Amino acid sequence: MKLTLHEIAKVVGALNDVSEFDDLNITNIEFDSRKIKSGNLFLPLKGMRDGHDFIETAFANGAVATFSEKKVINYPYILVADTLKAFQTLAQYYLRKMAVDVIAVTGSNGKTTTKDMIAAILVTTYKTYKTQGNYNNEIGLPYTVLHMPDETEKIVLEMGQDHLGDIALLSELARPHIAVVTLIGEAHLEFFGSREKIAQGKMQITQGMDEEGVLIAPADKIINAYLPDNQKIIRFGADKDIYLTDLEESRDSLTFRTNFLEGPIRLPVTGKYNATNAMIASYVGQLLKIAEDQIASALSQLKLTGNRTQWKKATNGADILSDVYNANPTAMRLILETFSTIASNEGGRKIAVLADMKELGENSVQMHTELITSLSPDDLDTVIFYGSDIADLAQLASQMFPIGKVYYFKKTLDQDQFADLVECIKGLLKPQDQILFKGSNSMNLSEVVDLLEEA
Incomplete structure (x- = not known):
């Protein structure tokens, strides 16, 4: 990090006179005192615990200074109100x-995958950094920025939301130069109340953009009221500014063409929605003058963040399709x-394991039961x-599927049948089967996947 203590104090408007301390070179900033290394600046945040309680630990681990909301004795510090x-x-x-040029990505689905795809394309031509893991909130995003390598030219930042604003x-x-909205779905509906409010929140990605910025957004009419007047806007979807053609899907790959690239694109992942994500990433690459062969090559070797439409193998040979990082009806x-x-x-056989989708609000049960239209005994052998919210859907499915082809396991405050779920799956799964896992991260289906791989 190319910052000094006095420079940081000036930037943040320090409330104390830091000239009494040496103008130290700051190697990095950490809010976890356990991760502090020599030369770091400590950031005490207030959460479940007050980070100020760990200032002594941070210095013991090598910190050379700390931010603080109160006076610190015996150590260099930058006093701030917040x-x-x-x-x-x-x-x-x-x-x-x-x-650094900023490419920002948000959306109810596909933002992490699209971020990964964009970064994979950009790294062929530029020194590129991206959001690591799920560091996409008011703490994670600045953390990502302040941890990017000194030589970074482009940074791809994922932006998440729990509440409007x-x-x-x-x-x-971040002041993005290019902003991407992948899709407006039902994620966090409990906090927003409607898709319209979710759309309003997602479209605020344009709020910090300059007039020369480019917004890439879906053709969904729900965002029309929130489109900015002072940016170039590219809409994606059938017959829009950019769109897919000749899409072919197999078990573990996709091939497609677009209306703006000459050749085909091949992806080593499945899911038609991933073709849309890759198309968006390809267009970002084109905007930033990356050669088409570089775009195609990067996507053909793509490696996604784990548990997002990922094929795995059970120890008995069965194929596992794991998509358990998050879930909403879309x-x-x-x-x-x-x-x-x-x-x-x-x-x-094809077996689907479906768990609750969280944060859907008061209509959660209804939104679960509406998924009955996506379940058919012609396509799935067993579900x-x-x-808890998925119980009514299970009841409907039991009336549609043959007897013995639908199983339901509770997860309530009083009873959690997780162990029974695991044993049921282990007993059912045969080497020739394909099994899908989908549910919100908090439902811990990833643990079932791990157990099947290790069993």
Whole structure:
């Protein structure tokens, strides 16, 4: 990190006179005292515990200074009214100082995958950094910025939201030159109340953009009221500015063409929605003058963040399609469509394990039961349900599927049948089978996948 203590103090408007301390070179900033290394600046945040309680530990681990909201004895410190706001201000300044181009990505589905795809394309031509893991909120985004390598030219930042205004804050901080909205779905509907409010929140990604910025957004009419007047806008979808053609899907790959690239694109992942994500990433690459052969090559070797439409193998040889990082009705329908169209293994069955989708609000049960239209005994041999809000869907499915082909396991405050779920799957699964896992991360289906791989 190319920052000094005095420079940081000036940027954040320190409330104390830091000239009494040496103008130290700051190697990095950490808010976890256990991760502190020599030369770091400590950032005490207030959460379940007050980070100020760990200032002594941070210095013992090698910190040379700390932010603080109160006076610190015996150590160099930068006094501020709010450590988080100071952190965000510093990240905003650092992006400008390092003259890094920002590509921002948000959406109810596909934002992490699209971020990964964009970064994979950009790294062929530029020094590129991207959001690591799920560091996409008011703490994670500035953390990402302040941890990018010194030589970074392009940074791809994922932006998440739990409440209205979250994306606006992140956009103002990052000032993106290119902004991408992948899809408006039902994620976090519990906090927003409607898709319209979700759309409003996602479209605030444009709030920090300059007039020369480019917005890439879906053709969904729900966002029309929130489109900016002062940016170039590229809409994607059938007969729009950019669109897919000649899409072919197999068990573990996709091939497609676009209306703006000459040749075909091949992806080593499945799911038609991933073709859309790759098309968006390809267009970003074209905007940034990356050669078409470089775009195609990067996507053909793509490696996605784990548990997102990922094929794995059970120890008995069965094929596992793991998509358990998160879930909402749109994502559930899309993965069921993909799984249903994939050819079965010879002599094998298709089994779907579906768990609760969280944060859907007061209509959660209804939104679960509406998924019955995506379930058919013509496409699936067996369906296994796990959760509480999904119980009514399980009941409907039991009336549609043959006897013995639908299983339901509870997860309530009083009873959790997780162990029974695992034993049921282990008993059912045969080497020739294909099994899909889909549910919200908190339902712990990833643990079932791990157990099948290790069993």
